Structures are given as C-alpha cells and as structure tokens.
Amino acid sequence: MFGSKDLTGTYWYCLDHHRAELFEECDSKNRMGPYNTREDAEHALQTLHEREEKYDAEDAAWDDN
Numbered sequence: 001m002f003g004s005k006d007l008t009g010t011y012w013y014c015l016d017h018h019r020a021e022l023f024e025e026c027d028s029k030n031r032m033g034p035y036n037t038r039e040d041a042e043h044a045l046q047t048l049h050e051r052e053e054k055y056d057a058e059d060a061a062w063d064d065n
Contacts, residue, residue: 007023007034008022008023008024009022009023009024010022010023010033010034010035011023011033011034011035011036011037011038011040011041012026012028012031012032012033012034012035012041013031013032013033013035013041013042013044013045014026014030014031015030015031015032016030019042020035020038020039020041020042020044021041032044032048
C-alpha cells in the first residue's frame, strides 16, 4: 500500500493494544494510520467516529432529495 516508503517513526493506532504506537512496534495488519503525531493516533477512534457521523448525515441528506 505504501510501496517502498520508510514508515519508521510514524504513528499508528494499534487495534490489538488500543493505543498509539510507532510503526516498528506492532504488526501492520491490526492498525490504523499513519498519523502525523502520537496525539493524532491516540484519537484515531474518535476521529473515525466523527467522520462516520458526518458521512451518515451526508448520506441521509442525499437520500432525502
């Protein structure tokens, strides 16, 4: 997905450990990211929830037309 780009030092949200981790700290199949900062990664699930609410509202508005 990211080709040969070196992701060492990038932050991800680990779905196994439920925390922000560096790329090299966890298996890539169970994480979300990359994020610009550790803080962004720590809020990954909140960000996902907020985006889903926004998309659901847009879908509902589209369906109403």
